[in-house]
Amino acid sequence: MTIKTSNAGVTVIKKLFSRHETFVFLAIVIFGLIITVVNPDFLTLENVFDLLKSYALMGTFAVGMLFVLISGGIDISFTAIATITGYVIAVLLLQNGEQLNIVSVFAIAGGVGVLLGIINALIIYYFNIPSIITTIATLNIYYGLLTVISKGKWLYGFPAWFGQYTQMYVFKFTAANGTSYGLSVITAFWFVLMLIAWFVLRYTVLGRSIYAMGGNSASAKRAGFNLLRLNLFVYGFMGLMAGFGSVIQALLVQTVAPNSLVGKELDVVAAVVLGGASLTGGTGSVLGTFLGVVLIAIMGNGLTLMRVPAFWYKVVIGTVILISVGASAYRRKVSARRRTIIEVE
Amino acid sequence: MERKYSEFLVLFFILLGVIGLMWLLNGSTFMSLNNFRSMAFQLPELGILSMAMMIAMLTSGINLSIIATANLAGIIMALILTQTIPPEATGPGGIGLVILAILAGLLVAAAIGLLNGFLIAHLEISPILATLGTMILVSGLALAITKGYVVSGFPPAMRAIGNSTILGLPVPILIFAAGAVILSVILQRTSLGARIYMLGSNPLACFYSGVNNPRVLMSTYLISGLYSGVAAIVMISRFNSAKADYGESYLLLTVLVSVLGGVSAAGGFGRVSGLILGLIILQIISNGLNLMGVNTFLTVALWGMVLIAVMVLQFLLNRYKEKRRSI
Numbered sequence: 145m146t147i148k149t150s151n152a153g154v155t156v157i158k159k160l161f162s163r164h165e166t167f168v169f170l171a172i173v174i175f176g177l178i179i180t181v182v183n184p185d186f187l188t189l190e191n192v193f194d195l196l197k198s199y200a201l202m203g204t205f206a207v208g209m210l211f212v213l214i215s216g217g218i219d220i221s222f223t224a225i226a227t228i229t230g231y232v233i234a235v236l237l238l239q240n241g242e243q244l245n246i247v248s249v250f251a252i253a254g255g256v257g258v259l260l261g262i263i264n265a266l267i268i269y270y271f272n273i274p275s276i277i278t279t280i281a282t283l284n285i286y287y288g289l290l291t292v293i294s295k296g297k298w299l300y301g302f303p304a305w306f307g308q309y310t311q312m313y314v315f316k317f318t319a320a321n322g323t324s325y326g327l328s329v330i331t332a333f334w335f336v337l338m339l340i341a342w343f344v345l346r347y348t349v350l351g352r353s354i355y356a357m358g359g360n361s362a363s364a365k366r367a368g369f370n371l372l373r374l375n376l377f378v379y380g381f382m383g384l385m386a387g388f389g390s391v392i393q394a395l396l397v398q399t400v401a402p403n404s405l406v407g408k409e410l411d412v413v414a415a416v417v418l419g420g421a422s423l424t425g426g427t428g429s430v431l432g433t434f435l436g437v438v439l440i441a442i443m444g445n446g447l448t449l450m451r452v453p454a455f456w457y458k459v460v461i462g463t464v465i466l467i468s469v470g471a472s473a474y475r476r477k478v479s480a481r482r483r484t485i486i487e488v489e
Numbered sequence: 490m491e492r493k494y495s496e497f498l499v500l501f502f503i504l505l506g507v508i509g510l511m512w513l514l515n516g517s518t519f520m521s522l523n524n525f526r527s528m529a530f531q532l533p534e535l536g537i538l539s540m541a542m543m544i545a546m547l548t549s550g551i552n553l554s555i556i557a558t559a560n561l562a563g564i565i566m567a568l569i570l571t572q573t574i575p576p577e578a579t580g581p582g583g584i585g586l587v588i589l590a591i592l593a594g595l596l597v598a599a600a601i602g603l604l605n606g607f608l609i610a611h612l613e614i615s616p617i618l619a620t621l622g623t624m625i626l627v628s629g630l631a632l633a634i635t636k637g638y639v640v641s642g643f644p645p646a647m648r649a650i651g652n653s654t655i656l657g658l659p660v661p662i663l664i665f666a667a668g669a670v671i672l673s674v675i676l677q678r679t680s681l682g683a684r685i686y687m688l689g690s691n692p693l694a695c696f697y698s699g700v701n702n703p704r705v706l707m708s709t710y711l712i713s714g715l716y717s718g719v720a721a722i723v724m725i726s727r728f729n730s731a732k733a734d735y736g737e738s739y740l741l742l743t744v745l746v747s748v749l750g751g752v753s754a755a756g757g758f759g760r761v762s763g764l765i766l767g768l769i770i771l772q773i774i775s776n777g778l779n780l781m782g783v784n785t786f787l788t789v790a791l792w793g794m795v796l797i798a799v800m801v802l803q804f805l806l807n808r809y810k811e812k813r814r815s816i
Binding site: 218267271272273274276277278280281282283284285286287288289291292410413414417422423424453455456457458459460461462463465466469470473474476477 | 551608612613614615617618619621622623624625626627628629630632633636637740741744748754755784786787788789790791792793794796797800801804
């Protein structure tokens with residue numbers, strides 16, 4: 145009798161544990177506990193809000209990367225795209241910064257980003273070149289040309305109105321010692337992007353088509369999906385996020401440098417992959433991606449707070465990625481096997 | 490048969506054209522013995538790494554971890570060479586120690602290769618993600634072991650590998666040639682080679698014709714890892730040091746060399762002879778641009794464009810051939 149009554153609970157738990165996000169969440173809790181035990185400074189609201197602000201950049205890139213991975217591709221040129229859009233807005237801000245406002249800055253950066261992303265999409269679609277090779281090439285083209293044209297100069301000294309956004313909060317607390325902290329508008333912007341992405345992926349035809357293309361692009365094509373349009377959207381969207389990210393970076397550090405983003409593309413791929421997205425099979429979710437970014441953030445921050453030397457950071461991230469990818473691949477394999485058995489019966 | 494010859498000939502004529510062009514642009518500085526000697530010392534590193542990339546691409550995979558593997562293997566070798574036994578105790582020029590170090594380095598490279606193979610073959614993770622993960626892990630280990638410092642000061646026997654000549658030929662070129670011959674024999678003369686090509690063209694058909702696909706993939710990534718280890722020997726002996734982030738710009742170039750040499754990114758096609766010609770073409774262009782004083786970043790952008798141009802050309806050629814066949 146008791147078994148029967150607990151059945152509902154068991155299925156809920158079973159369902160929960162069939163989801164990748166649950167494991168990422170558990171990993172976050174475990175890591176969080178360990179870090180807090182070693183250094184109680186970790187689990188303070190101040191630190192949490194701080195992390196959410198400084199990782200809004202990676203989080204924004206990750207939203208774009210999620211779409212690309214779900215579609216079955218990969219894009220590592222986005223850091224170069226973001227560097228270009230960063231330069232474009234920096235030059236405009238320095239030349240006639242008073243005529244611009246935050247909306248136009250985002251629009252310009254996003255627009256340039258979309259254009260560069262579309263170049264990727266056209267090459268990948270029309271010449272059937274694997275996305276990894278295409279974007280390795282365009283990463284070097286975009287970055288090489290930018291460095292030649294900009295001569296590697298750092299740009300700073302933006303107008304005052306551009307600086308104020310780092311100190312703007314949706315809501316704010318004041319600690320006993322007088323320092324104030326809260327939910328930054330930059331974090332809020334990232335959250336809004338995630339909400340939009342979640343809605344598009346879950347409730348629109350466009351979103352479902354991207355999953356279909358990632359699941360099996362040949363069948364998706366036969367089923368009548370317009371793969372050109374989907375590719376344009378996915379890589380264009382990645383470009384848009386790269387452009388937005390470059391504005392966030394410029395807001396956070398008030399400087400645009402040629403080498404501040406390029407080289408970090410794999411960290412973003414890592415975060416999204418940690419969150420359960422895979423290159424094969426049209427899987428991945430916004431919630432998972434958010435948890436992946438959070439996991440990377442607390443590992444980076446936690447190692448610092450635990451006074452672990454910085455060069456161990458990559459070892460930890462690499463190990464966690466391999467375990468995560470390995471575990472989800474293994475589960476996929478087991479469930480595929482189970483499915484075939486049912487078919488036989 | 491016809492296809493092989495025509496592709497090789499096309500590459501050969503491109504090579505002649507490139508040599509002519511660089512001669513025209515740079516004159517005698519390009520056509521000097523010294524210049525060719527320095528190219529002969531630079532080329533093997535990239536060549537061996539390109540072979541490590543090529544074999545993964547033949548199975549329609551990719552190995553993003555080759556440079557990280559080479560660096561970690563190099564660091565292990567360097568640590569054994571500098572931090573253990575006094576080299577004089579192990580024979581002239583520390584030869585015993587050098588052999589020990591090289592074996593240890595190759596063992597590490599092989600282990601990373603097997604890890605990649607296991608992830609790709611048995612857990613069925615896509616090669617991009619699997620090798621991305623090992624790349625981050627392995628380069629992290631390299632960084633953690635060295636704390637970012639350079640490990641340098643090798644015994645004479647080690648330095649000799651990278652900087653001396655036998656019968657007028659630089660030792661690195663001889664190592665590269667041996668590696669090329671061995672890989673060519675594996676690919677063209679053994680059943681493993683035949684299986685690698687088959688797996689790359691059509692994994693499902695390959696599986697149903699009785700091939701143990703996971704085993705072929707394990708061997709592929711093991712060989713890829715070992716070649717990265719061999720590249721490490723050449724690399725650290727030439728620089729007389731090892732570091733966690735040497736050669737990071739090679740990733741684009743190894744893909745470019747493979748593609749330029751006729752390796753298909755979709756797998757199943759490509760030969761070592763093509764790769765060697767692709768490598769020489771790239772080295773000559775790079776050397777010529779260098780002599781002309783072209784900005785390195787412009788060169789990098791140029792490589793990106795060449796990579797896309799070659800892939801587009803391959804695509805158009807294939808489509809043209811298919812059209813002719815269907816008629």
